[in-house]
Amino acid sequence: MPFIEESDLLELHKDIDKAQIINERLLDQIKIKNKELKSSKIQRNVLGATTALFIFGLLGLFLFNAGRLSNPNNHLEQQNNLLVSIDSLDAIKVRIDNLREQNQELSLVKEFYLAKNFLEKEKVYSVQVKSFVDNNVTLASEALTNTLFVKTNPFYSYSLGNFETLKEAQLFRKQLVDIGFKDAFVASYKEGKRIQIEDPY
CATH class of the missing domain: 1.20.5 (Single alpha-helices involved in coiled-coils or other helix-helix interfaces)
Incomplete structure (x- = not known):
């Protein structure tokens, strides 16, 4: 080896x-x-x-659209869809208009309560046109603006207008007297209570 x-x-x-x-x-x-x-x-x-797959998809889409275009009823369906869309737009516009009106009404209510709060805190002048022994609510609603309904013992007095100055109230009193309220007089109010009866002239 x-x-x-x-x-x-x-x-x-x-x-x-x-x-x-x-x-x-x-x-x-x-x-x-x-x-x-x-x-x-x-x-x-x-x-x-x-x-x-992409080619088959395009071919299928092309054939589908070609079939839809050749169908005369399809054109009517498209018009109906368009009409439904326009109708729904009109409904939306009406709804928006209604909401705007409600918003304006709420703004007026808010302004009314703000003005009422202001009048209760500041001295204002008003023209008293009537006094009642009973509280007659049907003649004086709190929803009426520019009015005062005040309890002056033992009567309930009903006054029109809310003025910042005595001169404005006196001018309004004269207009009321001219149309028939002969007993009308000017009074000043603060915090919802009558302070005093003012000079009518």
């Missing part, structure tokens, strides 16, 4: 190890290339399927 030197044996093992490492690297590169080929094949298949 031939004899191999130990150094030659070591060199041979080193060569085998190097060859094994090179083979493992080549196998890794082959695996990587196979993965790249598989992924590119999958991408080509997905792209092809997507393109085919």
Whole structure:
């Protein structure tokens, strides 16, 4: 049997190890290339399927629209849809107008209560036109603006107008006397109570 030197044996093992490492690297590169080929094949298949679906979708849409356009009843349906849309727009406009009116009414109510609060705190002049023994609510509603209905023992007095100055109240009293309220007189009020009867002239 031939004899191999130990150094030659070591060199041979080193060569085998190097060859094994090179083979493992080549196998890794082959695996990587196979993965790249598989992924590119999958991408080509997905792209092809997507393109085919897109083309079929466009073709279907084209055929659907062509069928709808050839149907004469379809034109009437589109007009009816347009009429329904216009009707619903009119309904919305009416609703908006109603809401605007309600908003204006609420603003007037708010202004009325703000004015009433102001009148209760400030001294105002008004023209008393009548006094009643009983509280006759039918003649004096709190909803009436520019009126005062005050209890002055033992009577309830009904006054018209709310004026900041005595001169304005006196001028209004003269107009009321001219139209038939001969007993009308000017009084000053504060916090909802009569303070005094003022000079009528």
